[in-house]
Amino acid sequence: MKVTRSISLAASGDNGLGLTHPLDCNAWLIDSGEGLILVDAGVNLDNLRIEEEIAADGYRLSDIRYLVVTHAHADHAAGVPHFLRRTGARLVADAHEAGVLGDQPLLDRTMAEYIEAGLYPEGFSFPGAPAGQIVRDGERLRLGRLELTCLVLPGHTGGGLCLYGRVDGKQVLFAGDVLFFGGRINLLSTFDSDLLRYRESILRLEGLSVDALFPGHLQPVLNRADRVVRKAADGFRSFSIPPTLL
Numbered sequence: 385m386k387v388t389r390s391i392s393l394a395a396s397g398d399n400g401l402g403l404t405h406p407l408d409c410n411a412w413l414i415d416s417g418e419g420l421i422l423v424d425a426g427v428n429l430d431n432l433r434i435e436e437e438i439a440a441d442g443y444r445l446s447d448i449r450y451l452v453v454t455h456a457h458a459d460h461a462a463g464v465p466h467f468l469r470r471t472g473a474r475l476v477a478d479a480h481e482a483g484v485l486g487d488q489p490l491l492d493r494t495m496a497e498y499i500e501a502g503l504y505p506e507g508f509s510f511p512g513a514p515a516g517q518i519v520r521d522g523e524r525l526r527l528g529r530l531e532l533t534c535l536v537l538p539g540h541t542g543g544g545l546c547l548y549g550r551v552d553g554k555q556v557l558f559a560g561d562v563l564f565f566g567g568r569i570n571l572l573s574t575f576d577s578d579l580l581r582y583r584e585s586i587l588r589l590e591g592l593s594v595d596a597l598f599p600g601h602l603q604p605v606l607n608r609a610d611r612v613v614r615k616a617a618d619g620f621r622s623f624s625i626p627p628t629l630l
């Protein structure tokens with residue numbers, strides 16, 4: 385579903401616009417004019433629906449050059465091996481998340497806990513994948529007319545890769561599960577979620593000008609997204625915890 389001239393929503397579950405499988409995250413497709421960047425890959429339970437969405441917007445899977453995974457949670461990354469196979473794209477991740485994605489025993493262990501908790505269906509598996517490119521904080525990702533800055537913003541997880549830059553004349557942030565509509569965050573009691581690192585990440589975002597926010601869940605914010613950043617930062621600045629997603 386086209387959201388702006390160059391940005392499409394390729395997937396979105398019930399914690400969002402409900403476009404594709406209920407457990408999918410928001411997956412964003414960015415058109416550089418010379419190839420596409422797919423941000424996150426969904427939960428791997430209905431890849432065909434996502435492929436249909438991409439085709440409905442007039443795009444070809446073979447034009448996806450980069451698959452950027454924001455973090456190694458199943459709703460964002462279990463579909464990675466499928467979309468790597470289908471596109472030939474290069475998998476881009478930060479070092480921490482690449483480490484988790486490459487550690488199948490760790491993925492199996494954490495998935496068993498999530499299934500036990502009823503968050504994923506019985507028999508669900510999260511296949512890992514090796515990253516083709518590990519990016520550092522501040523590194524640029526260039527494709528066609530796009531130049532996006534990679535921001536590693538830990539807190540929701542130990543890594544957390546966000547993309548920031550100019551798209552369609554606006555300063556946009558692809559935020560993964562770091563920040564959402566309404567100034568919400570997504571703090572978890574999992575092995576690599578961290579409140580104080582989260583605080584640092586959100587306060588750091590305040591130093592950027594953000595017009596539009598494309599998050600991993602809920603709806604996007606197409607203008608005045610600075611206010612969303614400020615709301616979360618205000619919560620941390622008063623030594624409180626901003627409202628969380630779940």
Ligand SMILES: [Fe+2]
Nearest residue numbers: 455457540561
């Ligand atoms: Fe997540």
